[in-house]
Amino acid sequence: MSGFFVPHDLKAPVKGAAQGPLAGLNAAVKDLYAIEGERTGGGNPDWLAQAPVAKQHAAAVQKLLAAGTTIIGKTITDEFFYSVTGINAHYGTPPNLRAPGRIPGGSSSGSAAATAAGACDFALGSDTGGSVRVPASFCGLYGIRTSHGRVDAMGTMDMAPTFDTVGWFAASAGVFRAVGRVLLDDRKVSAPIDSLLLPDDAFAQADGPVAALLRDALATMSGALPHPQAINIAPDGFEAWRDAVRIIQANEIWQAYGRFITEKKPKFGPGVAERMQIASKVTKAEADASRQVQATAREHIRGKIKPGTVMALPSAPCIAPRIDTTQDELESFRVRVMRLTCIAGLSGLPQISVPIGTVSGCPVGLSFIGWAGGDEALLDLAVAVAKYCGLQRA
Template sequence: MPTATFRSAFVPHDLDAPVTGAPAGPLAGLTVAVKDMYDIAGAPTGGGSPDWLAAHPPAATHAAVVAKLLAAGATIMGKTVCDEFFFSVTGANAHYGTPVNPRAAGRMPGGSSAGSASAAASGTCDVAIGSDTGGSVRIPAAFCGLYGLRPTHGRIDMTGAMAMAPSFDVGGWMAATPGVFRAVGPVLLGGRAVPTGIDKAIVLDDAFAEADPDIAALLRQAIAAMADRLPPIVPGAIAPDGFDPWREAFRIVQGREVWQVYGGFIESRQPRLGPGVRDRMAFAATVSEEDAAEAYAVKRRAAEWIEGVAQPGTVLVLPTAPCIAPMTDASGEGLESFRVRVMRLTCIAGMGGLPQLTVPVGTIAGCPVGLSFIGWAGGDEALLDLAVRLAPFMGAVG
């Protein structure tokens, strides 16, 4: 385990010692790294912001996710770096630095669950806990060559976790191996499961058109290789008017809700905000009630449409990200373009509140590439089973 990778993945205010779980359970013997948004009793929670960290006392109790992991026998080994207030998908944090991407030297790990992905990809932990609002599990999992799940909205108990935009926020996790990845599901997933087999896979041609040509070609090659392990594959599309109306509505709703959560703190405490995050918070402060109402209406219509396509038994197949991980020294303008492109893809599951699995199918220029499957509401377990079924093909192309 490279020392630099270990140090870059974990926050300076990390745990004094690992927190050991129950002596037996489905996760006994496994180590878990936890994004610094989940409370761990006796430890501070910072959400990527030193000023938020300084303004709040250590947690009195464990977050629900942490308590469930410990009860299942896991050992919590540390708290990981995340993007400031979770408001980015790059993994760069102006205060704590950018966690190393162990699978793509010199490139960003993806965010906002950056340290968690870095820890899992380096072998520092068996399981990494993150959260996903606009891609914060899916993108770092794809960029770091991991399995990752954004669950159905509401299926993970977020008590004791910092919020971002509650209409979209979900917990999630990543792992390097499919068996361990699958084992976390029964521990963390609550709510209503809708168990059924997968009988159709719709390849979203409009989503593939958003990806770089080499990404799209590699992923279509992977789909062809997996054909015997997949249900009947049919072409299709998901966004009748293109992705930008959904992406913009997502941006407005997210901005409105982020400001509702953190606006008071930002106005009263004037925390230091890093580049990009500062601009997005400034935008969030301007979102009016009228703008938000219109965006919520778009969100409702989009959810109805997306759920109408992703019926029980159907999965939607798409690139997890439109490109490989950006270089760590990418320009601000380049990163903003990257963010827009990413959100066109990640907003689908976000707007629909649906589960999305990403799997590490191969590489381009030595950089991991992820393929995604969006399932139906409550179809999380079917996606986890699919990850195990497709495991023999992972990393086989590129």
């Protein structure tokens, strides 16, 4: 299966334990996770060239192997994970077989595309600003951004630690949930789902046909959900929230890679180069002000999404853009995406994307945000609503 995996891929699959809850399943891993004996490239050949050989597996990879998973390969990612398009100027764009001629979404593009193509049973990604949720939507998959800090991130490359989370993709709800039982830590917060919020302001960010499909899907799966309550989640609009995420991300990615970029002057593809230049100019005062916005938003959002409550919203505002979309149009797309993805990012809450149908032949995902520590409830919800979706088996 070419096109999903990095040129410096594993020489051979890494076999997992003979027995375990994930025995017999194959997984691909985003080139952000350390694999013993391999270099981690982060989507950039110049970084790869100076990266040390990993002495041990990343914590998430080790847990999967211990549970019986076989790791079959390392997947393509956007450079330094600084995009939601899935386009890599060095390694190419992983093909989205569910929407040919369109982007897979990023930065976990290779992991999503490989899963959608059936090259693996599930795949590890990561989600900072939408990097699992968006490609899950575009590739017709189940995907999760976990509660911030609930999965051990040891052995992963940073993007922006304030928002970085481990996530994964699966084509079936059953496998999707099974992976969570292996990776999630013991800080589970149990509660029956007895409240459903529908944020009109979030649905307003989506294209008309996408929003209509999502609302129809919610009506169809009403038997698996509480009666919905309409709200506006962002009382002053999404721009201040989106901007806070953008500035904090930029500040933290420059802290992580600024010295390398200044000294080694790596080659970047379009879009990433410009964002790195902007990141280099973010001041401490700007970052501090954005952290105040984050703190206020976090308190507000968590006040709405308490144990027992979930919020439904579009995973992405549109279907996957065409691969030949211009850079200016892709930047506009990125802004639209972040208005939706900033909610879980600022609050640190878990979010799943469930495949529920198509618009113009392209997959569309419906998201549910849950309470802190409510990841398991969301995974169970994915299984419960799967029979209503018409696309995926449980």
